[in-house]
Amino acid sequence: MRRRLIPTGDAARPVAFAEAPKAVPGPTEALVKVEAFAPNRGETFLLEHPRPGYLPGKDIAGLVVQAAADGSGPDIGSRVVGHPAQGGWAEYVAVPTHALAVLPDTVDSARAAALPLAGITALRLLRTAGSLAGRRVLLTGASGGVGHYVTELAVGAGAELTAVTATPVRGERLAELGAQVVHEVAAAQGPFDVVLESTGGPDLPAALAKVRPGGLLVWFGQASRTPVTLDFFDLLGGPEGVTIQHFHYAGAPYGPDLAALVSLVEHDRLHPEIGRTAPWAQTADTLVDLRERRIRGKAVLLTGGTR
Template sequence: MRALTIDHSAPGHLALNEIPDPKPRPHQALVRIHTFSVNHGEAAFVVPSGEEGTVPGWDAAGVVVRAAADGSGPAPGTRVVTIGPTGAWAELRAVDTEFMGTVPEGAELGAAGALPVAAGSALRALRRLGPILGRRVLVTGASGGVGRFAVQLAARGGAQVVAATSDPANGDALTRLGAHEIVANDALKSIQPVHGVIDVVGGPQLVDAYDTLAPHGTLVAVGHSSGAGEEFPFGALFGDGGRHDRSLTTFFLLDDADGLGADLGWLASLVARGELDPQIGRRDDWSRTGESLAALLAREVAGKAVLDIPLEPAGR
């Protein structure tokens, strides 16, 4: 099969090569990948520092060509959205059946492929906040991949959504996605208290976002796009002065796997019904994956970047 592999001698650290087909374990299905999406973390960390010759990639969608030997998971011919720690940027992928969801008719595979890390993280991080109906929820990095899904899903859950962005020009788009209030990153200290925070930025902005929490509120640290560390000033973690029982929790999607496949299928069903916008900001042939990764790092992509794998040429 063809696959994009880590090659630190190649431009962008990636090369398109012929490699052996994957050999699924009993609990894995073999999936023909049609499309995949790339994430900021892959651009910033996975590809530049990946092991030579490995196939990277977390998010992909395609069609099952061989069902799992243990009888779990979907039958051959089923359209699926998949997630895993590696292997998405290839024509074939062996996927744990607990890490795949069925894509219903009406959901385009490219849209489904944009979902796993970004929408899955947004959904499960919001659950960490507890009930959000009628409560204020702050989303930092709201213009990014995770942030745009968090805004939509929080609004769907009945929250009053406060969207923080570095670019005021994103305000209208975030309002259309469901945000009720737009705030600049450097103005977080001026907003009214919130019940919960979905933070995908980290660094000083996480510190400021934590300070917005009302009593019993929770901040979920989902991403770290700033690349900066956090330093809390003395007193920031005191519980007096109306700041009692506030919490900060870390999050990693692949360590929260129970029921993840069903969640991915549900998210795909929302896309199929037009109730969730996948926010595809860039789409291209997979031969231009390196360009998409560079565009993500330069913050030139509004939402998700999706790459399509063309069918194998005839006669091969």
């Protein structure tokens, strides 16, 4: 039997340790000994009312202890970063080989674990936005893991980026990365060629009003947990011909994007912003702090023996 974290349904202590059989990988899966994992804020919401059988954990790094039976993916002994569908907050997890990438010695497990969901989201979001060189970009909800990656990658691609954060402290690192930081959408100096909107509620229509005629708004989240209301007549009075595009990062394979992210970190072009690193015994407290926005960037939990 091995330990894993399971949902409790208790908002104050969202997970607890339990004994479980060691994961059994399918033919196209590798068995990974987890060294580090990184929760995402969206997972904290799922834990409030967990569905039956839900096992949290989508971002992990560790060591392959059993290679896939079909011969695909990394060999036994390989250090890897992975993006399983669920179940990564455990000592061992079976991961499809299309959702793994090998780690070089220069990228440690903690930084690697901070990459998958937020990093893949950032890469795919920026591909959706198209070429950003010389373009004005507005990013809302910018102080989380996705926001840090989008900021660094977009500025590196030549964008003039304005980032919206709730407080000056949460915007400090984004300013260091080259963003202009404001603390409400109304303070952003438009118009913008592209708006990347992740908070929903009243922020989306406010951001939409700042898009240039013919520009693009990509809606990729609702972190405020407040539904959006759009008034058709307000739209008529705003910029003409704006495209509103829904975005969701999901869609396998994830391995190539993970490998691209690892390469960016290895070559000092992407720097995971880790606001907390702690042993996995502190996962419940960390989840509460992540949910309540008391952690800037990513949180990483260590199971022990990380490299």
